[in-house]
Amino acid sequence: MVFSKHLYMVILSYILLIIAVAGAGIALIITHTALILGCLFLIISLFFIRALVKQLNKFNAKIRIFLDAMEDKESMILFNEQSADKEMNALSHSLNRINELLATTKSQSRVQENFYHSLLEEVPNGVLAWNSEKRVLFVNGAALRLLGVESIIFLRQLEEQYPILKDFITHGNVENSFLLQSNSKKQLSLSMNRMKLNSETITLLAIKDISNELNEKESESWNKLTRVLTHEIMNTIAPIISLSQTLSLRPGMDEKVIRGLGVIREQSERLMEFTESYRRLSYMPEPKKKRFSLTNSLHNLGLLLQSDFENAHIHFILRSTPSDIYIEGDEKQLSQVFLNLLKNSMQSLEGKTDGQIEVTLEVTNKLYIRLLDNGRGIPMELQEKIFVPFFTTKTEGTGIGLSLCRQIIKRHGGNFYLQESRQGKTMFVIEWPVASFILK
Known part of the structure; x- marks a missing residue:
């Protein structure tokens, strides 16, 4: 550092001058050559010592101010470099330079910290x-x-x-x-x-x-099980239907036997139809995606069910923010999802005279489709089972409704779940992928 070399030279000059003057004064006094002049030299050397100490104190004071500022993390301090004292100007310049370097380093560190912070936020x-x-x-x-x-x-x-x-x-x-x-x-x-x-x-x-991963594994396991069961059941039921039809056509059969065979055939056909519905679940076709207005589609479903809502004393509300939202998806499959959810809500509102179903479309970082009703709710012990195939709380249900809805939404890249359910409030949520909706 230039200032360090300059400071060393100044101090060295002072020391040499003090030694020279003091030495000369002592020599004159010892040799009795000029006592008065020797004493004068000693007095002058004392003045030089005082000047050196004063200069060093000024240096120390400025350095102490700088260090105190650093300890207080104050980087705005600036020392005057235009005084009459060249040595102090050199020190001020060096301290200002150090302060500038520290401020630059601190700024770079802050930028890097903000970068990592933003990275973790994303x-x-x-x-x-x-x-x-x-x-x-x-x-x-x-x-x-x-x-x-x-x-x-x-x-x-x-x-x-x-x-x-x-x-x-x-x-x-x-x-x-x-x-x-x-x-x-x-x-x-x-x-x-x-x-x-x-x-x-x-x-x-x-x-x-990891909800999506677990749901996918669960759906995959259920699909495999469903395929095996439907295959075995249909292979077993088909011969029973065929034999019951053949036997009922044989001449001379007793009337009771014929009626019994008819019951066997009828029940077998119902079981076959029931099994076929599960086969459709396990072999769900890929969605045929196209661009359509989700807002209008839900509005049309509301009109379709309007008479049912009125008969059941249900107030239907559709909110969309923004007012019209387009998505890329299979409109037929998605209409099946929303129709199933609306009918489930209607069933939960049976017996109420102030029923309300509210569908809300809201865009934030994703498109959120929320379906809220003020029905009787789903018991806590059943909430984790409602998406499981074959599980139903209805006497005439097949247990594929919500499971099918979730599978359709998954095939569109979305997520479907029950957010909360209690007496007077049940909310299902569909999270739609950000790349698949268009605002208009």
């Missing part, structure tokens, strides 16, 4: 970090959304909402993952990692929504 998986005192240091939007909370400052907030997490957070093994069902019924996979940062232990929690 990832679909949740990220949560806390220290040994369980104070949350970082949480991204995905984590808040998946866990269904507005903010997390201390982990106890999370432990109060999800008591099952307490043991995993405290004693969780970094090599194991943990499955958690969120309040919105999403299946979450949690994995943990610990690291040292400035001698402090930091714990990182990664949160991933």
Whole structure:
């Protein structure tokens, strides 16, 4: 540094001058050559020492101000470089240069920190970090959304909402993952990692929504089972129908036997029809996608069911924000989905005189289609079973309605789930992929 060399030269000059003047004064006094002149030289050397100390104190004071500013993280301090003291100007220039470099480094570090922060905010998986005192240091939007909370400052907030997490957070093994069902019924996979940062232990929690993967595996398993069952049942029933028809046509058969064979044939045909409905579920055709107005399609369904709504004292509401939304999909299959959901809501409103069904279309980061009714709701113990094929709470149901709806939505790249259900409020939600809807 130029200033350092200059400072060394100034100090060295002062020291040499002091030594020379003081040495000359001492020599004159010792040799009795000129006592007065020797004393004068000593006095002059004292003035030089005082000047050196004063200059060093000025240097130290300015450096102390600079260090105090750095300790207080104050980067706006600026030293005057235009004074009459050249040495102080050189020091001020050096300190200003150091301050500028530190400010640049801090700015670059802040930019990099903002980049990583933005990067973590954009990832679909949740990220949560806390220290040994369980104070949350970082949480991204995905984590808040998946866990269904507005903010997390201390982990106890999370432990109060999800008591099952307490043991995993405290004693969780970094090599194991943990499955958690969120309040919105999403299946979450949690994995943990610990690291040292400035001698402090930091714990990182990664949160991933695996609902789609689990649903796909479950649907795949049910489809395989359905194919096997329908194949075996239909192969068994077909000969029974054929034999009952053949036997009933034989001459001389007793009337009771003929009626019995008719009952066998009728029940077998019903079983065949029932099995055929499941076969259609397992061999669902690929959607024939085209562009159509989802808003108009739902409006038309409302008109189709208008007389049914009026007879059942049901008020139907359709809200769309924006007012007209187009999507790419199979209109026939999707109309089947919405018609099935509307009829389910109507059945849950039986006996009510103030029934209401509200369908809301809302665009945020995705297209959300929400169907809300104020019916009797679905019992808590049944909510996890309603999408399972063969499961039904209706005496005449087949148990393929909601399962078929979910499969159709999945084939369109969307997600379909029950958000909440209790007495007086049931809400089903369809999340439509962002690439498949068009605003108009």
